[in-house]
Amino acid sequence: MNLWIIYGITIIYIVVLVLYFIRRSKSHEKELDKFLSSAKRQVERHKASASQQANEKVTKAVEVIKRVQKAAEEFETKAQGEYEQIIQDAKDERREIIASAKGEIEKLFKQAEEELEEYRLTRQKEIEKNLIKLVIAVSEKVVEMKLDPISHKELIVKALKEVKTKKEQG
Amino acid sequence: MKGSIQLAKELIEKIYTTDTLKRISDALEKLSQNKGFKDHTNDIINDDSLTDSQKKNQLLYIIKSVDIPTLYEFFSDQLADYSFWIFSSGQIDYFDKFVQAFQKATKDVGVIYLTTAVEISAADLKAISKNLGKSFGYQVAINHDVNTGILGGAQIRIENLIFDYSLRSKFRHFQKEWLKSISDTEKSIGFHADL
Numbered sequence: 001m002n003l004w005i006i007y008g009i010t011i012i013y014i015v016v017l018v019l020y021f022i023r024r025s026k027s028h029e030k031e032l033d034k035f036l037s038s039a040k041r042q043v044e045r046h047k048a049s050a051s052q053q054a055n056e057k058v059t060k061a062v063e064v065i066k067r068v069q070k071a072a073e074e075f076e077t078k079a080q081g082e083y084e085q086i087i088q089d090a091k092d093e094r095r096e097i098i099a100s101a102k103g104e105i106e107k108l109f110k111q112a113e114e115e116l117e118e119y120r121l122t123r124q125k126e127i128e129k130n131l132i133k134l135v136i137a138v139s140e141k142v143v144e145m146k147l148d149p150i151s152h153k154e155l156i157v158k159a160l161k162e163v164k165t166k167k168e169q170g
Numbered sequence: 171m172k173g174s175i176q177l178a179k180e181l182i183e184k185i186y187t188t189d190t191l192k193r194i195s196d197a198l199e200k201l202s203q204n205k206g207f208k209d210h211t212n213d214i215i216n217d218d219s220l221t222d223s224q225k226k227n228q229l230l231y232i233i234k235s236v237d238i239p240t241l242y243e244f245f246s247d248q249l250a251d252y253s254f255w256i257f258s259s260g261q262i263d264y265f266d267k268f269v270q271a272f273q274k275a276t277k278d279v280g281v282i283y284l285t286t287a288v289e290i291s292a293a294d295l296k297a298i299s300k301n302l303g304k305s306f307g308y309q310v311a312i313n314h315d316v317n318t319g320i321l322g323g324a325q326i327r328i329e330n331l332i333f334d335y336s337l338r339s340k341f342r343h344f345q346k347e348w349l350k351s352i353s354d355t356e357k358s359i360g361f362h363a364d365l
Contacts, residue, residue, distance in 0.1 A: 155323040155335075
């Protein structure tokens with residue numbers, strides 16, 4: 001009898017325990033669901049927040065990229081303009097230099113021609129003078145060779161007569 | 171008897187070049203200062219053992235040793251009539267007086283510097299001297315120089331006056347005129363480049 005009682009109590013106890021655990025398990029399951037639900041919401045919120053932040057960042061990044069692209073385009077445009085201006089200036093400068101050089105060269109040529117002409121005239125004058133000197137020198141030599149003692153004497157007498165005349169006059 | 175001044179004048183008249191004038195002047199100066207010469211000549215003229223002709227010959231022999239033909243010729247003429255007084259140095263030194271008179275007379279001689287291209291003979295120089303002296307009215311001594319560079323004619327300097335009648339001078343003048351005419355032509359019509 002006792003044994004049956006013991007068995008009965010034990011069974012009751014087990015049943016109670018099972019019920020307890022079942023109930024406990026359900027409670028835990030609820031808490032877990034609640035937790036999971038909360039977590040899910042939080043995850044959703046985070047996800048939404050992250051998505052929004054990401055979107056904002058992407059937007060900002062896109063804006064930055066756009067600005068950078070715009071700046072790059074402006075820079076490129078500006079650089080291109082400056083480059084073209086530099087090229088144009090260089091071309092202009094080259095034209096001016098060439099024109100100036102041409103003018104300078106023409107001037108130099110003209111100057112050289114003038115100097116050459118002057119040199120030629122000077123040389124011609126010198127040649128002419130030298131020619132006269134040469135003619136005189138040759139004449140002197142010829143006269144020197146041709147003069148005989150009688151001619152010398154005549155010239156001396158003539159000179160003395162002229163001196164006498166001048167002395168008498170003066 | 172001629173005086174010392176007259177003798178000096180006659181000697182001067184025989185001189186027609188400055189070279190001879192200087193040589194005679196120097197020689198007479200030396201002789202006048204040479205006591206041996208004076209004593210010797212004085213002894214000769216006072217030597218009664220000698221004839222006038224011998225005296226003359228001995229005196230001329232001494233003069234000849236000086237080696238100046240003009241001087242010898244002069245004394246030869248002076249001693250022709252055996253007039254020896256000039257060599258007397260007794261109480262009065264006549265030779266000294268003669269030399270002094272000569273040196274004084276040289277101051278009145280006009281010097282004419284004559285440059286020619288050829289040599290002139292002594293006879294011609296003498297003729298020139300006489301001729302110019304006659305023309306200028308004073309004794310003339312020629313200082314002759316030969317310069318072949320003048321080609322011909324003569325360059326004559328009288329005191330400060332220079333007369334250049336040389337051929338070289340005429341050629342130089344001709345050359346100068348020629349160059350001047352070319353220069354004038356250039357100035358008036360420009361340089362004739364096609365010369």
